[in-house]
Amino acid sequence: xxxxxxxxxxxxxxxxxxxxxxxxxxxxxxxxxxxxxxxxxxxxxxxxxxxxxxxxxxxxxxxxxxxxxxxxxxxxxxxxxxxxxxxxxxxxxxxxxxxxxxxxxxxxxxxxxxxxxxxxxxxxxxxxxxxxxxxxxxxxxxxxxxxxxxxxxxxxxxxxxxxxxxxxxxxxxxxxxxxxxxxxxxxxxxxxxxxxxxxxxxxxxxxxxxxxxxxxxxxxxxxxxxxxxxxxxxxxxxxxxxxxxxxxxxxxxxxxxxxxxxxxxxxxxxxxxxxxxxxxxxxxxxxx
Amino acid sequence: xxxxxxxxxxxxxxxxxxxxxxxxxxxxxxxxxxxxxxxxxxxxxxxxxxxxxxxxxxxxxxxxxxxxxxxxxxxxxxxxxxxxxxxxxxxxxxxxxxxxxxxxxxx
Numbered sequence: 001x002x003x004x005x006x007x008x009x010x011x012x013x014x015x016x017x018x019x020x021x022x023x024x025x026x027x028x029x030x031x032x033x034x035x036x037x038x039x040x041x042x043x044x045x046x047x048x049x050x051x052x053x054x055x056x057x058x059x060x061x062x063x064x065x066x067x068x069x070x071x072x073x074x075x076x077x078x079x080x081x082x083x084x085x086x087x088x089x090x091x092x093x094x095x096x097x098x099x100x101x102x103x104x105x106x107x108x109x110x111x112x113x114x115x116x117x118x119x120x121x122x123x124x125x126x127x128x129x130x131x132x133x134x135x136x137x138x139x140x141x142x143x144x145x146x147x148x149x150x151x152x153x154x155x156x157x158x159x160x161x162x163x164x165x166x167x168x169x170x171x172x173x174x175x176x177x178x179x180x181x182x183x184x185x186x187x188x189x190x191x192x193x194x195x196x197x198x199x200x201x202x203x204x205x206x207x208x209x210x211x212x213x214x215x216x217x218x219x220x221x222x223x224x225x226x227x228x229x230x231x232x233x234x235x236x237x238x239x240x241x242x243x244x245x246x247x248x249x250x251x252x253x254x255x256x257x258x259x260x261x262x263x264x265x266x267x268x269x270x271x272x273x274x275x276x277x278x279x280x281x282x283x284x285x286x287x288x
Numbered sequence: 289x290x291x292x293x294x295x296x297x298x299x300x301x302x303x304x305x306x307x308x309x310x311x312x313x314x315x316x317x318x319x320x321x322x323x324x325x326x327x328x329x330x331x332x333x334x335x336x337x338x339x340x341x342x343x344x345x346x347x348x349x350x351x352x353x354x355x356x357x358x359x360x361x362x363x364x365x366x367x368x369x370x371x372x373x374x375x376x377x378x379x380x381x382x383x384x385x386x387x388x389x390x391x392x393x394x395x
Binding site: 112113115116117119120123124136139140142143144146147150151219220223282285286 | 299300301302303304305306307308311332333334335336337338340361364365368369371372375
């Protein structure tokens with residue numbers, strides 16, 4: 001079976017995210033039927049980092065279960081080179097001067113230090129690739145996202161990537177897990193919401209926690225959002241089950257709910273602009 | 289008798305997940321020494337979640353735990369969490385951030 005990949009070339013990423021989820025769904029359906037898949041990227045001329053990690057995550061997930069997937073790279077040489085650099089489709093160990101290629105890891109339930117170790121390795125690889133003006137912000141975001149994956153997601157596969165664009169002066173970070181998603185986690189804990197995007201909004205606003213028996217929870221995503229949007233003037237995209245949120249400075253969050261597709265898990269994608277001076281993250285933690 | 293533990297050997301340069309903290313406190317609860325000195329040398333950063341977990345575990349631990357050689361970043365995070373508890377009005381007593389001098393004390 002050949003899956004022809006077409007991805008929108010627009011400023012609004014929602015369409016491309018939706019298209020990526022549709023591709024992931026087709027991959028899953030083909031795997032269920034035990035069909036060999038060829039992913040034809042030949043006509044792709046534009047791909048967002050969050051699309052790349054979404055599709056890569058699905059590929060590695062089904063391949064780990066025995067699926068056979070072939071990949072036809074883009075004919076556009078720049079896109080082809082970028083995808084190769086970041087390790088698409090299967091991830092890779094070698095990193096570049098300005099990027100950490102896609103890293104996938106499967107959960108080992110007996111290794112309670114695994115996520116901490118993987119996050120440390122990601123930070124070690126990022127170390128000298130990002131300007132010091134980011135201060136502790138990147139470690140903070142990676143730290144809180146890692147803890148969320150470890151605490152809440154019940155993942156079997158997690159994926160991370162990071163890329164700094166020196167000329168454009170921004171840093172992209174993407175963290176994906178295939179766990180139970182924010183809306184499903186809320187449902188299991190009897191937290192009410194109207195649509196999946198509403199559940200995501202509650203999570204990043206710090207309004208609710210699933211750890212009700214513990215004090216001082218629900219800070220993680222909220223503080224990551226505050227640092228990203230208010231501190232760094234960056235962007236945050238969150239996709240979880242059928243919900244999607246895009247948060248940008250000085251704009252109301254853009255909420256979207258997909259109809260026929262969804263993500264089994266959660267993707268958080270940050271675009272962080274290089275601060276003019278070293279950012280101090282601690283005032284953003286001093287809120288409730 | 290005091291036993292000294294170098295935390296970077298346990299966690300690496302950054303402490304990110306609550307599970308690693310809880311695992312660590314489970315481990316030290318089985319030590320026969322009553323007093324444990326935690327050397328933060330080499331630990332560059334602790335996440336907010338982990339600082340919170342650490343303080344809760346320390347409060348509930350039967351061991352006397354003292355900290356030393358904290359980096360400025362680690363110290364700042366503990367103080368940030370301490371301030372959050374104060375603002376929220378939750379009673380938690382700990383002495384990690386009593387003074388700037390304390391973080392430089394070598395156990």
